[in-house]
Amino acid sequence: MAWNDVSALWQDIALTVLFLVPALLTGALVLRGYAPWPLVRAILWRFRGASALFVLLIAVSVGMGIGLLAQERGLRRGTAQAADKFDLVITAPGSELTAMLATVFLQPADMGLLDGATWDEIAGHDSVALAAPLAFGDSFGASAVVGTTLGFARYLADGQITGRPWQAEGEALIGALVPLEIGAEFTPAHGVGDAVDDHAHGDAHIRVVGRLGRSGTPWDRAILVPIETVWEVHGLANGHAPGTGRLGPPFDAAYFPGAPAVVVHSDALWANYALRSEFTRDRETMAFFPGAVLAQLYGVLGDVRQVMSLMALVTQALVAASVLLGLFILSRLFRRQIALLRALGAPARFVFAVVWCFGAALLLSGALLGLCAGVGTASVLARVVTARTDVLVAAPVGWTEIHFLAVFVSVTLLLSLLPAAIVLRQPVVQGLRS
Structure with missing residues (x-):
């Protein structure tokens, strides 16, 4: 591997870690001194149907985003390779x-x-x-x-x-x-x-x-x-x-x-x-030069891509809002269990960690499943485009898609702090009666 390739690889890794820093810091602060995993696993199993549906919705959203990003890059590469023989x-x-x-x-x-x-x-x-x-x-x-x-x-x-x-x-x-x-x-x-x-x-x-x-x-x-x-x-x-x-x-x-x-x-x-x-x-x-004409065409499409990127950003914002709303709804399912913990004297920060870890487990599971779905989506789209255009399109998931996933995970994990905070503001007696 050439030095430039090694340098680019480390830059991509560093950028991915940078995007994940907010999520890592949030997790470190919330879980400091606590290990609520047994309780979180019990809650996930108790409400496994709703949890699985929520994970599936996240996976579909992430998978479509990753698949489209990979496909766009693969199509550019395929059309550029088609012009290679035409100097x-x-x-x-x-x-x-x-x-x-x-x-x-x-x-x-x-x-x-x-x-x-x-x-x-x-x-x-x-x-x-x-x-x-x-x-x-x-x-x-x-x-x-x-x-x-x-x-x-x-x-x-x-x-x-x-x-x-x-x-x-x-x-x-x-x-x-x-x-x-x-x-x-x-x-x-x-x-x-x-x-x-x-x-x-x-x-x-x-x-x-x-x-x-x-x-x-x-x-x-x-x-x-x-x-x-x-x-x-x-x-x-x-x-x-x-x-x-x-x-x-x-x-x-x-x-x-x-x-x-x-x-x-x-x-x-x-x-x-x-x-x-x-x-x-x-x-x-x-x-x-056909390659130069394609570059001009890519320039025009680049402007369109910026508009599409803005639309994708708005779409992801809506998805993040949906995730937040979904976490609010799911937190209502185990409202009584949380109230019981608080009545037994569990520290507020421990209860906060339980609720946040529950949301984080769903988000991370959905993101990882979405990554796998994105790989499959990109492969299917590549075959369809290749069959329709006869341009060989290969659309493997790259660092652009990994960065997209890292940003999505960080933003949604930060948003999941809100449902955990709101759960602590609910009255204990009312929660026990629910």
């Missing part, structure tokens, strides 16, 4: 967000085309290690059919291909989650979603020859074909002079029909910035 994207001028959603997350979009001269300039640049044109617009079922190069397919899957790479037009590599088998044939439909025309490419038959490894991105449901196949299916030139019989780059600019986007990878970080600057041209090309 730089060059498209026709337009919306960076729309282009990013189309290239990284395969969302349908109406985009302009880059011409052959622009492709030649990009592919022939000294700083470009990989340039891959992308062609969208067709689909098969829920899978987008994307025309590209074999180099990009290998780059996207880190070389993990089951079966074999394509060797001719009319062959395809499928993502890890595409419901087809190697050797299967299909006919692509024109369009995506509600605009699908199943009969537009009735003469095209594509055979699956390989499957890409799991990437944890929407490309796991994509079908990759040679870009020449996409162009020819739409009645366009295939990027090469007639009779060449070539598949893949280099493409001939004179026979290059156009591509909505070109994914560019460079071995040097500085080169990516230089390429972005060079290919950001008014009315010609737009070059952007």
Whole structure:
């Protein structure tokens, strides 16, 4: 473990302890000189039904809060990882967000085309290690059919291909989650979603020859074909002079029909910035980092997150008020037992400790059960989001959720002092008659 990781770990531990200091000090002051545990256990067992219900309510509240916090962090991490392979994207001028959603997350979009001269300039640049044109617009079922190069397919899957790479037009590599088998044939439909025309490419038959490894991105449901196949299916030139019989780059600019986007990878970080600057041209090309666009989107969502955090704070305040009210109600259940203790001469501070420990036992039990419920909630939500978006979301509970739990425990344990104090103000005789 690196020194920075060790330092961050100790900082998180110290912050958690700091949040728990009010609760620890309260417990030390209340229990000083007393050990009311046998009596507290007896009261818990005597009113086990009401106590269990109260613990369950606390657990549900804490579990939902922890689950949502973990899920939000996991979704950010998952979407950021989905853009890792897309260092730089060059498209026709337009919306960076729309282009990013189309290239990284395969969302349908109406985009302009880059011409052959622009492709030649990009592919022939000294700083470009990989340039891959992308062609969208067709689909098969829920899978987008994307025309590209074999180099990009290998780059996207880190070389993990089951079966074999394509060797001719009319062959395809499928993502890890595409419901087809190697050797299967299909006919692509024109369009995506509600605009699908199943009969537009009735003469095209594509055979699956390989499957890409799991990437944890929407490309796991994509079908990759040679870009020449996409162009020819739409009645366009295939990027090469007639009779060449070539598949893949280099493409001939004179026979290059156009591509909505070109994914560019460079071995040097500085080169990516230089390429972005060079290919950001008014009315010609737009070059952007998908990661930077996501960061801007996170910035907008960060403002929303602040509002949501405020709402969560208000919600937790309401939960804390409910906890306080619940403790008042529960204290009425054993009002007679407390009055009997006071009539037998038990010190007021001992009685106070009994009532407070009863509430603390319920709160701590509910918080620990809520932590377990939060882990389960985050796992379930992660699976649902992954299934809906095809972005691999992992949402383990982290220190943010632990801090949330520590604050909740400290605040509610402090609030539980009020019911214990009010119990001591009730008349003993009236309590014995209840």
